[in-house]
Amino acid sequence: MPKLSHRLLPILLSGSAVLSLGGCSGTGINIQAMLPSQLTTTAEVAANGNGSNHATHEYMLANGMKVIVREDHRAPVVISQIWYKVGASYEHIGITGVSHVLEHMMFKGTDKHPPGEFSRIIAENGGRENAFTGRDFTSYFQQLEASRLPIAFELEADRMRNLHLQEAEFRKERDVVIEERRLRTEDKPSALTYEKFMATAFQVNPYHNPVIGWMDDLKSLTLSDLSRWYQTWYSPNNATLVVVGDVDPEAVHSLARKYFGRIPPSTLPDQKPRTEPPQQGERRVTVLAPAEVPVLIMGYKTPVLRTVDQSWKAYALEVLANVLDGGDSARISRELVRGQAIAASAGASYDLIARHDSLLTLEGTPAQGQKIATLEKALRDQVSRLHRERISSKELARIKAQVTANKVYELDSVFYQAMQIGMLETIGLQWQEAEHYAERINAVTAEQVQQVAREFLIDDNLTVATLQPLPINGKQVKGGDHAAH
């Protein structure tokens, strides 16, 4: 806990939403830190792709693979990411977690390269690599000195179609993922609470299922489940290649044609809508687990940019989340953490970028001596106030200033730029959406924020989850509302 802020507690809500292959400290990259966090909405801003320094180029290969290249010549490096349109939200109960286990198996050899060789070759070339699986995507990346890009392309193209799935390797890797689930979820009370929260909020929408999969599904997953998944989804016409760095776009295009262009496309299955029926009433779930600190999560069902009937509503929800939690001067920090000192930590987030309808989430941990019910009431009061009053012009101006600044700050990371492009394309929007982010936010009015609060932040759409701590090691803890001890 190196930093004191209203986010004092690392409540890893988003930690359950994206998983990466490597958990090691060595060459590991903190992907979580680079993603548009699900707790902070201020970071989801776009790079300006029109400036000569960050020009973005888009190509389509004959086999249906999209290639997007952004020039960034600040350092002699490149990042290559391949994004597949598959992830936990494509799965069904019985095989949950298959996308993520397959992601792990993608490092276990092809007809040409034995298990582990992919990683060895990248390492010997000074590269870093990893992969991550989310609800709506599976993505693989390599970071290299810019001239070594062909090495990444050759290996990545090879494993798009020639993966050699072996039973012995699969059994070990399934065990590794089961250990990962224990580490990330079973032994982490806040993550466990988040998992049950999502499963309660969504019954039909596939966001019901955790990305890592339910334990029982993981234990009974088979090699043929993986093989079927791989055959179905890993094809050039279901992939987007994103390259950002010190490269010549035309040269990248030729390289992409050379390595990926020969791979034939496949027929992709039709997608069912899997739309959540109307909720029709508040839902509550209580999680009892050994813990010290209670947790409250409240989520209102909301459309996302991709599903919303009018796109301004999604941006108004984005502004709303920032009114509550876009910096230390936003309402939650100012009023709940500092003013009334009800929360030790609290936050709000909205999923702008997702494939299916999602949530506007409020979460927090009560301050020492405060009850979880008091925190819930305070957060509900914040929501009522958004129904009742229009946000101030000062708040709008603050959010706009932050958006303008973040637009520059984001360009400091080639990784982040690639993530943003890849994620937008993979959930079914276009990378250019990020270019318009600032202007769309700037167009949002106080009336619109009030309107979306009234339309979506209503009790009938609400799910509330609480973590009620059970004693650790027989120590007596007084229920979920325990105070200081």
Place this chain on the structure above:
Amino acid sequence: MLPTKRLLTLTAALLISGFATASPDIHHWRTSNGARVYFVPAPQLPMVDIRVTFNAGSARDGNQPGLAMLTNGMLEEGAGKLSANAIAEHFDNLGANTGFESLRDMATASLRTLTDRELMQPAVETFALLLREPSFPKNALERVRKQMLVGLRHESQSPGTLGSKALYEALYGSHPYAGHSSGTMASVRKLSREDVIAYHRRYYVANNAIVAIVGAVDRQQAEQLAEQVMGGLPAGEGAPALPGVPGLSDSTEKHIEHPSTQTHILLGQPGMRRDDADYFPLYIGNHILGGSGLTSRISDEIREKRGLSYSAYSYFSPMAAEGPYLLSLQTKTESRDEALTVLRATLNRFISEGPSEEELIASKKNITGGFALNIDSNKDILGYISMIGFYNLPLDYLDTFITRVNQVTLAQVHDAFKRRIHPDKMVLITVGEENN
């Protein structure tokens, strides 16, 4: 683009690694009151990062664990006539970001702002005020104290953190590194406003500070920024050197009972200093043993060959005094003994046999070939120059890094591990359920 004028000094490295990595051109001077400044111009993006690092980490807590963190955490809670709300509003309205961090060796305060004058000047002015005149309001202090207490409770539900705290205690005994930056329940309850004021007065002074600046400003502007940030602080005195860390005389074991499905295993000993003579051989050796992710020996034995853990690794934390050397993994409790046996055997074999020539070459290629990635953003460069400044490393540290890696021999790695790492004198911490 990073400046390329240093390319010539890298000729040797180029021959070996096969491509050019230009290190940033580091400017260095002192402010009028003695703070050391490290500056790298980065004109490409209209932004600047400023980080002030004070030798004011929790190693200076004395018998008041948590004091360094409380002091650091109070900087944004009030300064001059500004309240916490006014400070937060001020930075948010300018689109500026601040960050505060408290570790064992150091306490940092960071600012990122656009370089537009109308935004940068007021942001830097307020940032300077936080360092110079924090007001430590009483009610805010009580609130932050309570936040720290909740934080401590949160730590005690995490098996990884429980293990890490126990490891430091066992490794460092009466050395200042034994405590955790977040303090203890008993101590945090007792810290007073006077303690915080005294701590700030003693340690948040120019001669105890490093200023790092990276961004789209020129040398003259950078000098002004450094003066603006540090100018109001008294010159003061640098913190005294920390005592050395005695080696362990024996091996010890401690189990912490915790209701988790996995057992966390931590095996460690005091490791090395940041300016350690064995730095490069130990760094490269560990890279092979457990520091290079999936391709390292520990990960190969524990994860790839046996599927026992998601994350199995080892690392040195080089610090001002000897930071820890740690080998760690988590596994379902029924696999605990097997995993520990494999971990120990992997370490023992590495020490007795050393790495292979092939492993050494592969590691060097990975470290040197990937060096450009370490310094490809302003954020990375800021981190490096802060580190160079704080630990008094030579200004050409980045220029010579690749050469120094390439100079390390197999015999040096083997010898350094044999001399420095003692499997028979290690601390073992396990956190989990004893009888599963």
